[in-house]
Amino acid sequence: MAGPRRHRPSAQARRDALLRAAIEVAAERGAAGTTHRAVTQRAGLPLATASYFFSSIAELVSEALRTHVAEEAERLAALAAELVAGRRTPDELAAALAEAAMPRGPLPFTLAQFEAYLQAARDPALRDAVADALATYRQVAEAALVAAGAPPDAAAEAAPAFIALADGFALHHLAHPRPGDVDALRRALRMLFDGLLARAGTAAGAAGPDGGG
Numbered sequence: 001m002a003g004p005r006r007h008r009p010s011a012q013a014r015r016d017a018l019l020r021a022a023i024e025v026a027a028e029r030g031a032a033g034t035t036h037r038a039v040t041q042r043a044g045l046p047l048a049t050a051s052y053f054f055s056s057i058a059e060l061v062s063e064a065l066r067t068h069v070a071e072e073a074e075r076l077a078a079l080a081a082e083l084v085a086g087r088r089t090p091d092e093l094a095a096a097l098a099e100a101a102m103p104r105g106p107l108p109f110t111l112a113q114f115e116a117y118l119q120a121a122r123d124p125a126l127r128d129a130v131a132d133a134l135a136t137y138r139q140v141a142e143a144a145l146v147a148a149g150a151p152p153d154a155a156a157e158a159a160p161a162f163i164a165l166a167d168g169f170a171l172h173h174l175a176h177p178r179p180g181d182v183d184a185l186r187r188a189l190r191m192l193f194d195g196l197l198a199r200a201g202t203a204a205g206a207a208g209p210d211g212g213g
Contacts, residue, residue, distance in 0.1 A: 011053075018039055018045065018053060019060075019063060019067050020043070022034060023109065025039050026065065034060075036051065036057055062123060062126050065126060066116075068109065070133065079140060083143065083147050084143050090193050093147060093193075094189040094190040097166065098186040102169070102185060103174055110170050114171060116129075116133075138160055141159040142155045145158060151200050
């Protein structure tokens with residue numbers, strides 16, 4: 001099987017510019033509204049540039065969304081390493097995760113993340129990239145939960161719920177932003193964490209010598 005196509009630095013820079021522009025356009029218009037013309041205009045490149053690097057607009061959009069979710073996964077993996085490096089209180093961890101999850105700026109790139117989720121439901125070629133990103137998100141949540149004092153097994157089981165909660169708050173914030181959304185997410189994450197600890201403690205007690213029915 002042939003390896004990935006390599007480009008000279010100048011050509012690679014143009015390709016990267018197309019991918020970045022496609023992410024911005026997809027965040028603004030949605031994947032279905034992204035066109036070669038809109039992307040090349042945003043990138044400041046001739047229209048023919050897109051067809052030189054990508055066989056279709058679908059390939060360009062898919063590669064752009066793959067790039068975006070991979071970058072988000074790297075960002076959150078770095079956050080997990082930072083959280084684990086120093087012992088944090090549950091409140092500190094909830095605050096850090098809430099800040100990281102909530103969309104920011106006039107054109108929040110979280111829109112592109114949700115576009116990637118939706119596009120993966122329609123395009124099997126994108127599913128592996130989204131699955132890899134979600135796996136990294138779960139690893140971040142799991143590491144944060146363990147750093148806050150949750151048992152590893154319980155943290156692994158609960159991590160998907162924390163990611164789903166953060167995604168849900170982020171999606172609602174995109175649709176109807178409110179000033180207190182970050183703090184509301186922080187409180188929700190803390191409540192979920194407290195429930196996790198209570199459940200883990202109950203399970204541990206039940207498994208002990210005096211536990212059971």
